[in-house]
Amino acid sequence: MMEGGSTRSAVGKIVAVIEALARARKAPTVTELGAALGLSRAQAYRIAAALQEEGVLTRHPRSGRLMFGPRLGAAALRIAGGSPINPLWHKLLQDLREAVGETCNLVVFPDATPTYFDRVEAGWPLTLHFGIGTRVPLHCTSAGKLYLTRLPATERTLLLERMDLHSCTPRTFTDRAALAAHLNELAVEGIGIDLEEFVVGMVAIAVPVLTSDDRLLAALSVHAPTARLPPSGLRGLLPQLRRTAADLGAVFDAVG
Numbered sequence: 001m002m003e004g005g006s007t008r009s010a011v012g013k014i015v016a017v018i019e020a021l022a023r024a025r026k027a028p029t030v031t032e033l034g035a036a037l038g039l040s041r042a043q044a045y046r047i048a049a050a051l052q053e054e055g056v057l058t059r060h061p062r063s064g065r066l067m068f069g070p071r072l073g074a075a076a077l078r079i080a081g082g083s084p085i086n087p088l089w090h091k092l093l094q095d096l097r098e099a100v101g102e103t104c105n106l107v108v109f110p111d112a113t114p115t116y117f118d119r120v121e122a123g124w125p126l127t128l129h130f131g132i133g134t135r136v137p138l139h140c141t142s143a144g145k146l147y148l149t150r151l152p153a154t155e156r157t158l159l160l161e162r163m164d165l166h167s168c169t170p171r172t173f174t175d176r177a178a179l180a181a182h183l184n185e186l187a188v189e190g191i192g193i194d195l196e197e198f199v200v201g202m203v204a205i206a207v208p209v210l211t212s213d214d215r216l217l218a219a220l221s222v223h224a225p226t227a228r229l230p231p232s233g234l235r236g237l238l239p240q241l242r243r244t245a246a247d248l249g250a251v252f253d254a255v256g
Contacts, residue, residue: 013039017047018056018072025215027065068110088251093120096244100237102224105130106248107143107206108217112159114143117218136198139165139179140172142206143219146192148183150208150216156183172197191238192219195231202226205234207241209248217252220245 034044055071138144204223
């Protein structure tokens with residue numbers, strides 16, 4: 001319970017709500033969130049309604065539970081991409097880029113959509129450019145498939161049934177049963193992989209960035225043209241990727 005909940009300022013209560021939602025393992029109801037923070041039912045509903053109106057929070061369309069809204073997600077991405085402060089996680093991406101020689105990306109999942117949070121480009125002529133905030137598909141990107149592998153089996157099945165498996169390249173999985181079997185294999189390895197399924201001539205591999213209590217924070221991925229990195233070479237990047245992902249998880253735990 002939040003200490004001094006009844007005397008905390010209005011701004012302080014709003015900040016506490018955002019922080020509590022960021023720590024939650026599962027999207028809470030308004031009542032659950034208010035109880036965790038020592039707010040009255042009326043206070044919790046009033047704050048949640050105000051934040052929803054401003055686009056900071058939104059409600060799950062089926063359960064009504066609270067989630068971060070598009071305005072807060074967009075602000076976080078602008079901060080990551082445009083802040084004059086070079087955060088520690090960016091330095092870790094730079095070090096990884098130096099180690100593997102290819103573009104390194106940090107991808108988050110607002111609204112279950114892979115979204116570029118930070119990246120460091122490779123210094124090569126053949127490079128695919130995605131700006132901070134770029135949103136990409138779930139079913140044919142390494143980060144998106146990694147996200148799907150982390151879902152409980154029932155939730156993954158339900159999502160796959162509703163997804164638009166549009167074809168981006170001739171290699172894109174458009175058959176639900178084939179994609180489901182592929183995701184099961186990737187889940188065993190704990191990775192996501194893209195073999196020219198999103199962009200012809202580009203391959204990618206991703207590993208999870210996890211909190212200390214095993215929650216998915218982001219995907220750490222490397223992508224490269226097949227002219228420099230054949231598909232057979234992707235798994236050779238895993239030891240370095242997993243070390244950096246562990247360091248990133250520790251950084252986000254420390255600052256969160």
